Amino acid sequence: MNKKQIFIFQLVFTLLVCSFLIIPVFLSVLAGITQNFFVGIKSGFTIRWIVEVLDLYSETIYLSLIIAITCLFVTLIMGIPAAYVLARIGGRISRFIEETIVLPVAVPGLAIALALIIIYGGYRDFRSSWYFILVGHVLFTLPFMVRSVLAVLSSTNFKELEEGAASLGAPFWTRFSTIVLPNIKPGILAGSLMVFTLSIGEFNLTWMLHTPITKTLPVGLADSYASMRLEVASAYTLIFFIMIIPLLLCMQYLSKDKNKN
Amino acid sequence: MKYYDYPKLFVLALPVAIFFVTFFIVPMVQLAIVGGSSDVGTSSYFSIINKPRHFESMFATLLLSITVTFSALIISTAAGLFLVRNIFPGRAVVLSILTFPLAFPGVVIGFLIIMLAGRQGLIGTITKALSGEKTVFAYSILGLFFGYLYFSIPRVILTIMAAAEKLDKSLEEAAKSLGAPPYRIVIDIIIPALKPGLIASGAICFATSMGAFGTAFTLATNIDVLPMTIYTEFTLNANIAGAASLSIVLGLVTWIALFISRSLSGQTIAVSG
Amino acid sequence: MQKETTSISLKSCGKTFKDGTRALEEINLDISGGETVVLLGPSGCGKTTLLRIIAGLEEPDKGGQIIFNNEDVSKLQIEKRNVGMVFQSYALFPNMNVKENIGYGLKVRKLDKVQIDKRVSEMLNMMHITDLSFRNIDQLSGGQRQRVALARAIAVRPRVLLLDEPLTALDAILRDRLRVEIDILLRSLGITAIYVTHDQSEAMALGDRIVVMSDGQISQVGTPRNVYFNPANEFVADFIGTVNRIHANNLENFNSFKEKELLFRPDDIDIVEKKNCHFTGKVKASFFLGEKTRLIVNLNSKEEITVEGKFKDEYKIGSEIALRINTDALIKLPK
Numbered sequence: 001m002n003k004k005q006i007f008i009f010q011l012v013f014t015l016l017v018c019s020f021l022i023i024p025v026f027l028s029v030l031a032g033i034t035q036n037f038f039v040g041i042k043s044g045f046t047i048r049w050i051v052e053v054l055d056l057y058s059e060t061i062y063l064s065l066i067i068a069i070t071c072l073f074v075t076l077i078m079g080i081p082a083a084y085v086l087a088r089i090g091g092r093i094s095r096f097i098e099e100t101i102v103l104p105v106a107v108p109g110l111a112i113a114l115a116l117i118i119i120y121g122g123y124r125d126f127r128s129s130w131y132f133i134l135v136g137h138v139l140f141t142l143p144f145m146v147r148s149v150l151a152v153l154s155s156t157n158f159k160e161l162e163e164g165a166a167s168l169g170a171p172f173w174t175r176f177s178t179i180v181l182p183n184i185k186p187g188i189l190a191g192s193l194m195v196f197t198l199s200i201g202e203f204n205l206t207w208m209l210h211t212p213i214t215k216t217l218p219v220g221l222a223d224s225y226a227s228m229r230l231e232v233a234s235a236y237t238l239i240f241f242i243m244i245i246p247l248l249l250c251m252q253y254l255s256k257d258k259n260k261n
Numbered sequence: 262m263k264y265y266d267y268p269k270l271f272v273l274a275l276p277v278a279i280f281f282v283t284f285f286i287v288p289m290v291q292l293a294i295v296g297g298s299s300d301v302g303t304s305s306y307f308s309i310i311n312k313p314r315h316f317e318s319m320f321a322t323l324l325l326s327i328t329v330t331f332s333a334l335i336i337s338t339a340a341g342l343f344l345v346r347n348i349f350p351g352r353a354v355v356l357s358i359l360t361f362p363l364a365f366p367g368v369v370i371g372f373l374i375i376m377l378a379g380r381q382g383l384i385g386t387i388t389k390a391l392s393g394e395k396t397v398f399a400y401s402i403l404g405l406f407f408g409y410l411y412f413s414i415p416r417v418i419l420t421i422m423a424a425a426e427k428l429d430k431s432l433e434e435a436a437k438s439l440g441a442p443p444y445r446i447v448i449d450i451i452i453p454a455l456k457p458g459l460i461a462s463g464a465i466c467f468a469t470s471m472g473a474f475g476t477a478f479t480l481a482t483n484i485d486v487l488p489m490t491i492y493t494e495f496t497l498n499a500n501i502a503g504a505a506s507l508s509i510v511l512g513l514v515t516w517i518a519l520f521i522s523r524s525l526s527g528q529t530i531a532v533s534g
Numbered sequence: 535m536q537k538e539t540t541s542i543s544l545k546s547c548g549k550t551f552k553d554g555t556r557a558l559e560e561i562n563l564d565i566s567g568g569e570t571v572v573l574l575g576p577s578g579c580g581k582t583t584l585l586r587i588i589a590g591l592e593e594p595d596k597g598g599q600i601i602f603n604n605e606d607v608s609k610l611q612i613e614k615r616n617v618g619m620v621f622q623s624y625a626l627f628p629n630m631n632v633k634e635n636i637g638y639g640l641k642v643r644k645l646d647k648v649q650i651d652k653r654v655s656e657m658l659n660m661m662h663i664t665d666l667s668f669r670n671i672d673q674l675s676g677g678q679r680q681r682v683a684l685a686r687a688i689a690v691r692p693r694v695l696l697l698d699e700p701l702t703a704l705d706a707i708l709r710d711r712l713r714v715e716i717d718i719l720l721r722s723l724g725i726t727a728i729y730v731t732h733d734q735s736e737a738m739a740l741g742d743r744i745v746v747m748s749d750g751q752i753s754q755v756g757t758p759r760n761v762y763f764n765p766a767n768e769f770v771a772d773f774i775g776t777v778n779r780i781h782a783n784n785l786e787n788f789n790s791f792k793e794k795e796l797l798f799r800p801d802d803i804d805i806v807e808k809k810n811c812h813f814t815g816k817v818k819a820s821f822f823l824g825e826k827t828r829l830i831v832n833l834n835s836k837e838e839i840t841v842e843g844k845f846k847d848e849y850k851i852g853s854e855i856a857l858r859i860n861t862d863a864l865i866k867l868p869k
Contacts, residue, residue: 007347010339010340010343011343013339014340014343014344017414018355018358018359021358021359021411021415023383025373027373027376027382027383028372028373028376037381078280081274081276088270089270104285105519106468106520107289107472108474108488108508109474110474110491110511111292111491111508111509111511112285112288112289114292114504114505115285115289115291115292115505115508116284118291118505119287119291120288135284139284157623157625160621161627163625165627166611167612167619168642169614169639169643170613170639172266173269178638183629198364201364201369203366203367204367204474204488207478208495218366218368218475221368221369221372222478225372225479234376245361248361249361252360252361265611
């Protein structure tokens with residue numbers, strides 16, 4: 001086989017893999033705007049399914065957004081200082097702590113949710129509020145914020161920058177706000193996108209932690225897959241895509257930017 | 262400069278520490294303890310071995326995860342190597358398509374498999390038109406397999422591509438100059454050089470598959486993967502100890518896999534499904 | 535113009551790091567106000583550690599004291615020590631432009647905007663970088679960054695200026711040019727300056743006094759002339775310039791010479807007629823360096839020496855030459 005044939009073969013193969021990934025997405029989007037999927041496109045396009053979804057499930061969308069925004073806020077407040085401390089301490093202790101913080105990602109969401117229920121399930125008010133779900137989300141997304149900021153801190157020689165600022169008389173908190181924070185902005189941005197996206201799409205933890213009055217978007221989706229007709233489920237999925245794909249594109253754009261530099 | 266900053270570092274680290282201990286360390290320890298308890302003593306952990314349903318579940322999950330991992334590795338390496346070394350119009354789009362499923366939750370992926378191979382799925386429609394019989398495999402182990410493959414390929418391909426970019430081209434050129442045909446170069450030079458990346462991404466893939474819940478939930482197959490078993494033990498059978506012990510075992514397995522992966526690759530955590 | 539200067543006194547400053555490395559033995563050093571002192575030595579000798587102790591970035595082991603004029607600053611944090619420091623990689627803040635970098639120390643001291651602008655302009659002028667005021671750090675060349683780093687350190691009118699190998703990262707031509715500029719700058723400021731380098735020609739050019747260090751200890755303190763012509767020990771003799779070492783009893787004319795070894799610089803030995811020579815040798819290698827020629831010569835005693843000078847003739851490899859040592863310039867090490 002000559003070079004050109006190898007190229008074509010590989011290209012076709014890769015395109016096949018691509019189609020496997022994207023065709024179902026198209027189908028789902030299509031089904032969400034078709035009158036009757038069983039009949040097919042011939043039945044015409046409509047937005048009635050989308051309207052029906054918004055009717056039935058709008059609270060799930062709001063809740064997911066609220067949780068995601070709050071989760072982002074909390075991980076920023078906890079994660080940025082944590083990453084800074086880890087970068088300052090360095091050495092084996094820092095790596096050990098990092099491993100611990102990453103544990104909630106390694107352990108299946110189901111297990112974490114179970115553990116939370118066992119200990120805190122008894123606190124009725126807490127258990128039935130969205131704060132309970134928030135806790136799970138923060139546990140799961142915090143490592144990503146910490147890792148993202150830590151990565152930027154490790155690559156900029158921030159220790160020397162701080163020494164430079166200290167030699168000019170800047171005390172600790174001044175250094176933190178004028179030197180450290182401004183220079184980790186790319187890490188904060190990348191981490192924020194990750195946290196927000198992960199929170200919106202989180203299911204494993206949330207399914208166990210939710211109650212009938214605290215349903216998030218993915219939980220609603222699972223509901224609709226089980227009990228609603230295909231078109232409604234697809235429309236709901238379409239709304240989810242509309243929310244999440246821009247975020248993913250932003251993340252991809254950011255990482256390409258980083259590679260260019 | 263280091264020593265007198267310690268109190269401030271302590272203050273900065275306190276919120277995380279408190280949160281983490283309260284909501285993760287303490288619950289997980291309690292989970293381990295609960296998992297050890299049961300009316301028959303500490304043998305809850307051994308239910309993996311002596312309860313057939315648990316054992317089958319563990320076995321099925323392991324088999325599925327291993328198969329998916331190998332398939333994902335082969336497919337992603339083939340596609341990944343191709344993309345790293347060839348530039349063609351539309352490459353960025355292809356790359357984008359191959360990586361954005363990373364953030365899809367398992368439930369949605371299950372639904373996408375249903376769209377592809379379910380009762381009203383595309384494959385069913387096509388096969389009906391071609392052969393008169395509808396092929397529906399979404400709700401079988403094959404559907405589960407493809408669902409798991411769906412979230413595994415993006416994960417693996419990113420890591421492989423990162424590793425492939427670092428390959429030393431001069432090694433391949435040296436082999437070529439010594440007369441090696443392309444397939445030999447792949448087997449003797451490229452695959453060994455990619456080995457750490459392959460193991461690392463394979464481990465991530467394995468860990469994610471072991472812990473995946475949403476996909477199996479949506480596809481509602483007859484095969485009970487371990488996360489599903491845990492779920493039913495807790496919600497239907499109120500067997501908290503059993504659920505807890507299975508969770509701990511599952512957690513250990515996935516953590517070990519991810520640990521192996523991280524020690525070989527450095528960073529790279531991909532999103533879980 | 536009577537300028538107030540700061541003298542520095544180090545007493546028993548040793549440093550052992552947490553992992554057990556003994557970076558510095560107990561150092562005692564006195565530096566007069568307005569002096570430029572160069573800490574010179576190979577990497578690992580402790581010169582940077584000593585600088586950082588003076589700066590306040592490291593604490594000396596128990597019993598170590600650092601005194602500025604009459605004030606014991608040993609326990610004073612660097613933020614309060616009012617030193618100006620230029621780091622090896624400049625440590626310029628990437629999130630600020632040149633003007634903001636230079637003004638940072640002033641902003642931290644809460645000076646008002648008018649004062650800050652005035653001082654920053656003064657600095658920009660002094661360093662000839664006014665046209666770079668609004669540039670971002672990553673758009674600057676190595677030499678430009680160097681100037682910004684200096685400007686930033688001086689802007690706060692520090693008592694002491696500390697420079698950690700500021701020219702090491704630059705290419706040779708730039709280094710030579712900036713060395714002159716730094717020399718002029720330090721003299722015009724009249725400030726007490728401590729300069730760390732491993733380059734002995736840099737040390738000789740800039741220092742009022744040189745502190746030669748090795749293995750965490752001071753080998754010799756002296757003026758450049760002192761250190762070059764009267765090295766205190768073998769290490770210093772070897773480190774500063776090149777030194778030839780041959781055994782006296784191998785050579786006819788030096789049989790009765792009371793020193794067992796002869797130490798002399800490559801330019802203190804001349805090529806002469808055979809009848810006037812002390813000994814002969816064969817040329818092993820020859821390097822034409824422009825302003826001088828360097829020859830590596832094998833003596834009959836199997837020893838090898840370096841001979842340097844403005845030789846018009848080209849001495850081919852293998853040719854035999856006759857040499858005469860300038861005995862006045864023989865280096866005598868103290869016992």
